[in-house]
């Protein structure tokens with residue numbers, strides 16, 4: 001597959017440190033439950049939490065939406081492994097990218113049922129042009145154009161999550 005480098009490992013690292021300053025400032029010393037959306041947010045979450053200073057715990061939700069590799073059909077399946085009650089807690093949902101918005105809309109609707117104190121969204125990438133529902137990330141790393149990206153947790157057909165940089169796929173057979 002033809003991959004063009006788009007964002008370097010160093011640029012990602014630098015942006016994550018800046019995002020952590022924003023989050024440390026926002027939450028001060030309030031306790032937070034981090035909810036990492038698998039699988040895409042695995043690497044971003046692991047790198048981000050190491051710069052966070054507030055008391056926190058980490059939980060996982062698994063969301064799947066990309067049934068034909070690059071396009072979402074708007075149907076999102078969410079599986080939860082969360083045992084603790086989220087009632088009255090500050091929740092910070094972390095995902096790799098907000099694209100159409102269907103995934104995070106569904107995740108938020110599920111989490112709201114537990115009556116948390118607050119829910120905020122943090123994504124590494126924002127693909128604004130593709131948004132189909134009215135939802136936005138409260139904190140995000142980079143605005144990206146309407147292109148399919150891979151690496152740093154993001155996959156194409158389950159591959160390339162291990163790339164330390166962000167690449168753009170030049171050609172995808174449709």
Ligand code: IMP
Pocket residue numbers: 040065066072095096097098099100101102103104127147148149150154155156
């Ligand atoms: P949404 O529901 O359309 O916002 O899509 C969210 C999910 O789609 C993300 O968590 C990613 O797993 C996946 N996704 C969206 N855009 C891309 C991309 O450019 N590359 C890889 N995965 C993507």
Ligand code: MG
Pocket residue numbers: 040066154155
């Ligand atoms: Mg994915």
